[in-house]
Amino acid sequence: TQLLEQSPQFLSIQEGENLTVYCNSSSVFSSLQWYRQEPGEGPVLLVTVVTGGEVKKLKRLTFQFGDARKDSSLHITAAQPGDTGLYLCAATQGGKLIFGQGTTLQVKP
Amino acid sequence: ETGVTQTPRHLVMGMTNKKSLKCEQHLGHNAMYWYKQSAKKPLELMFVYSLEERVENNSVPSRFSPECPNSSHLFLHLHTLQPEDSALYLCASSQEMFLGLAGSHPNFGPGTRLTVT
Numbered sequence: 001t002q003l004l005e006q007s008p009q010f011l012s013i014q015e016g017e018n019l020t021v022y023c024n025s026s027s028v029f030s031s032l033q034w035y036r037q038e039p040g041e042g043p044v045l046l047v048t049v050v051t052g053g054e055v056k057k058l059k060r061l062t063f064q065f066g067d068a069r070k071d072s073s074l075h076i077t078a079a080q081p082g083d084t085g086l087y088l089c090a091a092t093q094g095g096k097l098i099f100g101q102g103t104t105l106q107v108k109p
Numbered sequence: 110e111t112g113v114t115q116t117p118r119h120l121v122m123g124m125t126n127k128k129s130l131k132c133e134q135h136l137g138h139n140a141m142y143w144y145k146q147s148a149k150k151p152l153e154l155m156f157v158y159s160l161e162e163r164v165e166n167n168s169v170p171s172r173f174s175p176e177c178p179n180s181s182h183l184f185l186h187l188h189t190l191q192p193e194d195s196a197l198y199l200c201a202s203s204q205e206m207f208l209g210l211a212g213s214h215p216n217f218g219p220g221t222r223l224t225v226t
Binding site: 004009033040041042043044045048088090092095096097098099100101102 | 113118149150151152154199201206207214215217218219220
């Protein structure tokens with residue numbers, strides 16, 4: 001059983017569609033991070049959320065941390081081909097950063 | 110020079126070969142990490158170095174041997190690997206070792222794609 005479960009594992013959509021990916025756990029975290037990894041590159045930090053219920057926006061991306069600090073979601077509005085990549089959530093536990101298995105997003109023009 | 114660089118970007122090696130992966134960070138960070146990324150699996154933390162001292166070894170087989178000669182460089186020496194060791198090996202650095210705090214996150218290199226034949 002993984003500490004952080006991401007869903008869906010794979011998502012293929014058309015340009016202009018909206019989507020939401022989820023990161024769930026039974027554990028409570030002090031903070032949670034989202035990363036995007038493009039092919040041939042390492043993960044790049046998108047956002048860190050630290051307060052239960054917190055919502056952060058980054059252009060067309062909206063990140064939410066659950067009230068109980070056990071889960072998070074990433075919503076993309078009007079997806080573009082440039083959004084294609086692997087989206088990873090990560091959370092701190094015991095001073096270590098634990099990653100989910102990722103959601104692979106493919107946005108077709 | 111970009112933040113974290115890794116060489117080589119691609120490596121194919123036989124099970125009896127010895128090779129090394131190199132990582133260099135230009136960010137003045139104090140902590141460096143090796144991660145293993147396999148398809149459909151979470152990133153696995155392999156080793157952590159803080160101020161050139163190894164502070165964590167997550168039950169990694171001895172066929173993987175890290176080396177941190179200074180705070181800017183990190184190596185991963187490989188010998189007698191198995192086909193299941195084929196993966197993307199990512200190096201990362203951060204200002205301080207403990208992560209997840211506001212303003213603290215690992216900066217990843219582009220990775221080395223390793224194939225063991």
